[in-house]
Amino acid sequence: MDSNARLILTISISIAVFLGFQWLGMALGLHPTPTEPEAQQVGQLPPEGGAAPAPGAAAPGDLPAAPGSPAPQQRAAAPERTVTLRSDELDLGFSSHGAGLVRAILLGPKGQRQGGKDAPQVDLTEGLTPEDPVLFELRLGENFPETTGVRAPCTLGAHDDRSVAFVCREAGLTIEKRFTLSGARNLDLDLDVRNEGPAPVGGALSLVVPARIDPSRQSSGGGCGGFGGSPPQPTQAICRHGDGKIARLMPGDDESLLQPPGAASFAGFEERYFLAVAVPFQPSTCELTSPNPDLLISYLKANTGSLAPGASVKLRYQLVVGQKDMDFLEASSAQIASQNVVANPRLDETVDLGFWAVIARILLWLLRIFHLVIPNWGVAIILLTVTVKVVTLPLAWKSMKSMEEMRKLAPEIAELKKRYGDDREKLNLETMKLYQQHKVNPLGGCLPMLIQMPIWLALYTTLQTSVELYNEPFISGWIGDLTSKDPYYILPLVMGATMFMTQKMQPMQMDATQAKIMLYFMPIFFTAIMLQLPAGLTLYIFVNNILSIGQQMLLRRQMGLPMIGAPQPLPAGQTTIEVKGGGKGKKQR
Numbered sequence: 001m002d003s004n005a006r007l008i009l010t011i012s013i014s015i016a017v018f019l020g021f022q023w024l025g026m027a028l029g030l031h032p033t034p035t036e037p038e039a040q041q042v043g044q045l046p047p048e049g050g051a052a053p054a055p056g057a058a059a060p061g062d063l064p065a066a067p068g069s070p071a072p073q074q075r076a077a078a079p080e081r082t083v084t085l086r087s088d089e090l091d092l093g094f095s096s097h098g099a100g101l102v103r104a105i106l107l108g109p110k111g112q113r114q115g116g117k118d119a120p121q122v123d124l125t126e127g128l129t130p131e132d133p134v135l136f137e138l139r140l141g142e143n144f145p146e147t148t149g150v151r152a153p154c155t156l157g158a159h160d161d162r163s164v165a166f167v168c169r170e171a172g173l174t175i176e177k178r179f180t181l182s183g184a185r186n187l188d189l190d191l192d193v194r195n196e197g198p199a200p201v202g203g204a205l206s207l208v209v210p211a212r213i214d215p216s217r218q219s220s221g222g223g224c225g226g227f228g229g230s231p232p233q234p235t236q237a238i239c240r241h242g243d244g245k246i247a248r249l250m251p252g253d254d255e256s257l258l259q260p261p262g263a264a265s266f267a268g269f270e271e272r273y274f275l276a277v278a279v280p281f282q283p284s285t286c287e288l289t290s291p292n293p294d295l296l297i298s299y300l301k302a303n304t305g306s307l308a309p310g311a312s313v314k315l316r317y318q319l320v321v322g323q324k325d326m327d328f329l330e331a332s333s334a335q336i337a338s339q340n341v342v343a344n345p346r347l348d349e350t351v352d353l354g355f356w357a358v359i360a361r362i363l364l365w366l367l368r369i370f371h372l373v374i375p376n377w378g379v380a381i382i383l384l385t386v387t388v389k390v391v392t393l394p395l396a397w398k399s400m401k402s403m404e405e406m407r408k409l410a411p412e413i414a415e416l417k418k419r420y421g422d423d424r425e426k427l428n429l430e431t432m433k434l435y436q437q438h439k440v441n442p443l444g445g446c447l448p449m450l451i452q453m454p455i456w457l458a459l460y461t462t463l464q465t466s467v468e469l470y471n472e473p474f475i476s477g478w479i480g481d482l483t484s485k486d487p488y489y490i491l492p493l494v495m496g497a498t499m500f501m502t503q504k505m506q507p508m509q510m511d512a513t514q515a516k517i518m519l520y521f522m523p524i525f526f527t528a529i530m531l532q533l534p535a536g537l538t539l540y541i542f543v544n545n546i547l548s549i550g551q552q553m554l555l556r557r558q559m560g561l562p563m564i565g566a567p568q569p570l571p572a573g574q575t576t577i578e579v580k581g582g583g584k585g586k587k588q589r
Helices: 003-027 326-337 354-373 377-391 393-408 410-420 424-437 444-465 490-505 512-530 535-559
Strands: 082-086 090-095 100-106 137-141 155-159 163-170 173-181 186-195 201-212 236-240 246-249 266-270 274-280 285-292 295-307 312-323
Touching (some): 082 163, 100 312, 201 266, 201 274, 354 377, 354 444, 444 535, 490 512, 512 535
Antiparallel strands (some): 082 090, 163 173, 236 246
């Protein structure tokens, strides 16, 4: 097998290893799947002023105390009061027990789980039990004489359709928490902490962001052993800390406690397409914990300093809840930084585009532009494919000529193999001299594939991480989500057929047996891979193949080659062939 065939085969196997490693990692349990939580899931909110929770509902359970705090005191349960705030994209339920969120439902198509139009809406508090803290609960720690217990009762204060306030009393402190809707997916959280006691007090206040683990989303759904179906959406505790990196913690990691060094820019938890984080407006640190396999908790800790009797301190946070839309996250980060209080938290970097991030961002930028012209992300992918093909057209022309030149040299290379068959080093040296003499690049025929591979992998990453394409249909009734596989396998099969045609038209510099293997192996191999990959990626490769077929027909016509089928081998001893083209009335040899 010649160098071109080896390179094509190596690239194909590399892609298979890259994609297969991700699948097998989940199928073989490289990320251990957590067990189902045994505690009862929180149901619908009781009406305002409803009945008190069951006895023991406010017990701390298996939740550890805030970092450095003494054991919490048990407190008598008080009636729970609830308030609902709604924006265009959020349905938020607040409880006086814990003074935080017990419901965070994401609205609209982007707020649905994968699985079609009847899929349930995402609730970022899903799975939290009465023994867990509520979202954005406050805990006391360090030098304070006592700490709030889990879901400690507070008093419901002033509230309207845009804001709600709670008053909590602990350790001689009076803490007022006010949540205000400041955007479709943004809330301002303002804290006023006053020392109502007779002596100075001080310590740490920790904002708590808990998340329960859903085992069904930790690995891909459907298929056998995790193959196929929707991509995994693992839940992770996250924090951007002093060195600018984002620390992440998952259940089953080697460490169950992370204390990233330096000041924290934000902390919370994320899934592949969603997040709930808090950005502090005062110096803070973060701590990520996994107290058991079903629970993750992020702490965002700020020190109050010493508060004299009657003194107070104000703390402020920006809360971001919802989809990880990069434009929205960039705008939110810029808005926070514009207040000249904290550095830009760069929330958009929670969208993990991996190794091909630079290419993926360019692709996403182009897709957005095309989507503005025609509001269909499938059409945007088609226009992206056309753009890439036009840009690489000059290279494709050179590649076609290079492959044809290689084919013309086949008899001379065969002669060299006969002459130096036992001397591998001499054979390689003479072969390279022959290539240099005829100005042939042996890798020239593979350059288009080498360019396309990073684009394919970057697009695969974009489809797996960018919420812009999440739950976006291409053709109603067929492909309802470009980030999931084609449910009817139509695209992978027609993609395989078009790949067979491109291989059939491709000049081959190998013997008949090798050519036949490559002709059938590549289409079957890629079809098998694409059966379970996102339909958007398959659409890109299919359109690229269609354009490649048209391109090759045009180039072959200009070069005077037959339209279908690989060129016939040259007769023995013949080393040149007349090729039409290169200008009117000219011939090339």
